Amino acid sequence: MALKDSYITISEAAKKAGVTRQTVSRWIKDGKLPAEKIGRETLIKKKDLTKIGQARLAETFDSAVLLSFISEIRERGKYSENDEITHIGNLVFDIKKQDGTHDIADVRSFVIEPEEIKIKPKEKYTGKGED
DSSP: OOHHHHEEEHHHHHHHHTSOHHHHHHHHHTTSSOOEEETTEEEEEHHHHHHHHHHHHHHHHHHHHHHHHHHHHHHHHTOOTTSEEEEEETTEEEEEOTTSOEEEEEOHHHHHOTTOOEEEEGGGOOSSOOO
């Protein structure tokens, strides 16, 4: 198998990923994308570029899902754009209202039953998914 069948240059990787050469170089520097120096050229295995592409797609999907949950929480809980909604993990969101109080929105049940998003004042939330 020829080297060119398994490896691509930074420029080729940037073109395939739809990013700049600097971004690909940063991925390499940050350890996100393995690369090998072969002669004077830095080369990337095609399969490694595919993996980073899949990871970027998953991150984008995760972000889109979180944004849709935030939108749903805002709508169902009648929260304004000035109320700050933060994902705190495991499909649980903290809502800091303008008046300084906090609510917790637990959307774990929403994944199974789209009618259910449990929103409670923060001090009453135990994290056990109770009613």
